Amino acid sequence: MVKELIKTKNLKLWFTDNYVLHDLDFTVYEKKITALIGPSGCGKSTLLRSFNRMNDLIPECKIEGEILLEGQNIYDSKADVTDVRTKIGMVFQRPNPFPKTIYNNVAYGLQIRGEKRKSVLDDVVEKSLRDAWIWDEVKDRLHTSALSLSGGQQQRMCIARALANQPKVLLLDEPTSALDPKSTAKIEELCIDLKDKVTILIVTHNIAQAGRISDYTTFMYLGDIIEFGETKRVFTVPKDKRTEDYLTGVFG
Amino acid sequence: MKVFKEILFKAVTYFAAIFSILALFGIILTLFMEGIPMFQEVSLREFLFSSAWYPTNEHQSFGALALFFGSLAVTIGALVIAVPIGLGTAVYISEIAGSRTKEIIKPMIELLAGIPSVVYGLFGMAFLAPFLIRNIGIDSGLNIFTASIVLGIMIIPIISSMSEDALSTVPRALREASYGLGATRWETITRVVIPSAKTGIIGSFVLGFGRAIGETMVVIMVAGGAAQIPSSVFDPVRPLTTSIAVEMAETVLGSIHFHSLFALAIMLFIITFITNLFTELFLFKKVK
Ligand SMILES: Nc1ncnc2c1ncn2[C@@H]1O[C@H](COP(=O)(O)OP(=O)(O)OP(=O)(O)O)[C@@H](O)[C@H]1O
Numbered sequence: 001m002v003k004e005l006i007k008t009k010n011l012k013l014w015f016t017d018n019y020v021l022h023d024l025d026f027t028v029y030e031k032k033i034t035a036l037i038g039p040s041g042c043g044k045s046t047l048l049r050s051f052n053r054m055n056d057l058i059p060e061c062k063i064e065g066e067i068l069l070e071g072q073n074i075y076d077s078k079a080d081v082t083d084v085r086t087k088i089g090m091v092f093q094r095p096n097p098f099p100k101t102i103y104n105n106v107a108y109g110l111q112i113r114g115e116k117r118k119s120v121l122d123d124v125v126e127k128s129l130r131d132a133w134i135w136d137e138v139k140d141r142l143h144t145s146a147l148s149l150s151g152g153q154q155q156r157m158c159i160a161r162a163l164a165n166q167p168k169v170l171l172l173d174e175p176t177s178a179l180d181p182k183s184t185a186k187i188e189e190l191c192i193d194l195k196d197k198v199t200i201l202i203v204t205h206n207i208a209q210a211g212r213i214s215d216y217t218t219f220m221y222l223g224d225i226i227e228f229g230e231t232k233r234v235f236t237v238p239k240d241k242r243t244e245d246y247l248t249g250v251f252g
Numbered sequence: 253m254k255v256f257k258e259i260l261f262k263a264v265t266y267f268a269a270i271f272s273i274l275a276l277f278g279i280i281l282t283l284f285m286e287g288i289p290m291f292q293e294v295s296l297r298e299f300l301f302s303s304a305w306y307p308t309n310e311h312q313s314f315g316a317l318a319l320f321f322g323s324l325a326v327t328i329g330a331l332v333i334a335v336p337i338g339l340g341t342a343v344y345i346s347e348i349a350g351s352r353t354k355e356i357i358k359p360m361i362e363l364l365a366g367i368p369s370v371v372y373g374l375f376g377m378a379f380l381a382p383f384l385i386r387n388i389g390i391d392s393g394l395n396i397f398t399a400s401i402v403l404g405i406m407i408i409p410i411i412s413s414m415s416e417d418a419l420s421t422v423p424r425a426l427r428e429a430s431y432g433l434g435a436t437r438w439e440t441i442t443r444v445v446i447p448s449a450k451t452g453i454i455g456s457f458v459l460g461f462g463r464a465i466g467e468t469m470v471v472i473m474v475a476g477g478a479a480q481i482p483s484s485v486f487d488p489v490r491p492l493t494t495s496i497a498v499e500m501a502e503t504v505l506g507s508i509h510f511h512s513l514f515a516l517a518i519m520l521f522i523i524t525f526i527t528n529l530f531t532e533l534f535l536f537k538k539v540k
């Protein structure tokens with residue numbers, strides 16, 4: 001039995017006059033991995049960033065419609081943006097560790113919410129790093145700069161940093177596109193492992209990756225959702241010609 | 253032809269670089285050649301630890317301590333004013349102001365940087381000093397307090413423009429990481445943006461410090477000129493630069509007094525040198 005966690009209703013988005021997301025109705029199921037695929041510029045990142053209100057930071061951006069997280073509209077005037085972003089965490093295309101220690105990177109989310117007790121912080125840091133499969137690599141150097149980690153390690157640390165907030169949803173925007181194949185494989189396995197704890201929404205250009213890790217696949221094209229369904233079904237019997245063309249590499 | 257141009261280009265830039273370095277060494281050499289002879293007559297101890305600066309008395313004495321404190325007092329005072337305001341301005345311009353406001357404020361602050369120091373001095377004498385006399389009830393408005401304010405205003409643009417450069421080079425990705433973790437703008441600025449720009453920001457303080465401690469015209473005009481160790485911020489002081497500039501016009505070439513002014517300049521040089529050295533060490537060592 002799958003539960004709907006996020007629903008978008010008539011989601012429309014503009015950057016000034018550029019109409020980027022065309023009236024989208026879209027569902028994210030709880031504790032599943034949903035992949036967002038589509039050609040460059042079709043609005044995948046923009047859609048993803050709508051889920052944690054990251055687009056609020058762009059003055060040119062205008063949004064209409066609703067995004068319901070467990071029935072609550074995150075764009076409601078009473079909604080607390082910082083709360084939304086705590087519940088819906090994000091990992092970016094390029095690893096973006098703060099120029100702080102590994103420990104302080106992972107503890108950041110708690111610290112800004114005023115958590116000072118060292119035992120709590122220690123526990124959360126350890127648990128998050130374990131959940132992100134990087135604890136063993138960093139446990140002896142928690143107090144060294146996060147910038148000294150390799151790219152793949154940095155990305156897993158960024159995942160740990162997001163997990164420390166105990167989010168319901170994790171948004172991943174091409175999290176492996178800047179990484180080598182080995183680090184990529186590790187993060188893919190990690191995503192599957194995390195599925196029990198958190199709902200994952202992942203943008204990827206790597207069609208094979210979407211096929212390997214996702215339960216659901218959404219194909220976007222020029223601001224529209226062309227196709228949505230279980231990954232197995234979308235990959236084997238796409239309903240739309242454009243999905244089929246994209247999956248077979250006719251364009252992309 | 254192309255090779256010739258290449259060589260020419262290299263030579264021209266090379267000589268330009270050499271020239272700057274020669275100028276530096278020329279200045280240092282002059283300072284030490286003219287400054288060191290003083291120590292044949294005056295002990296290093298007197299120079300550093302006595303506060304009696306009576307270069308023209310019958311019983312001359314050349315204790316530079318009061319002058320040193322004078323410089324330090326007005327410079328620290330200037331930093332106390334300019335650091336928060338300069339950094340605040342920088343944060344406002346880089347993080348908060350819209351692009352329109354930015355376009356108005358930035359050139360105005362650059363304008364502030366372009367005002368000659370003698371004009372700052374006039375402002376201090378003609379406006380600030382009388383204002384203080386009227387409102388605080390002190391006898392003279394030419395003192396540490398006034399000098400600090402005027403010097404502070406003078407170095408605000410240095411601190412704000414350099415800090416702003418540093419803040420705006422902080423990658424957007426770091427801000428997004430912070431917002432993405434549920435941080436507010438304030439938390440993002442204070443915990444991520446400013447610490448990430450730390451090197452440039454501290455650099456701006458050091459630059460402001462150097463500018464303030466070396467400033468001459470303003471302190472001649474508004475610091476009061478009394479060679480004494482101050483006991484309150486409303487005491488007049490005589491910074492090193494004041495003595496050098498004012499007394500050089502009155503002294504006899506080659507006299508001890510003449511040499512002592514170069515010794516003061518050496519002191520000034522060493523202060524700025526040490527400050528720069530410390531910041532280099534501090535900034536390039538610690539990455540946290
Ligand atoms: N900050 C912005 N300001 C203005 N327009 C933007 C902005 N970000 C994205 N856009 C526009 O929105 C559209 C969708 O961009 P988006 O980044 O969502 O595409 P994408 O599917 O993620 O592409 P890619 O696969 O290349 O990452 C594009 O036309 C882009 O030019």
Ligand SMILES: [Mg+2]
Pocket residue numbers: 044045046173203
């Ligand atoms: Mg994208």
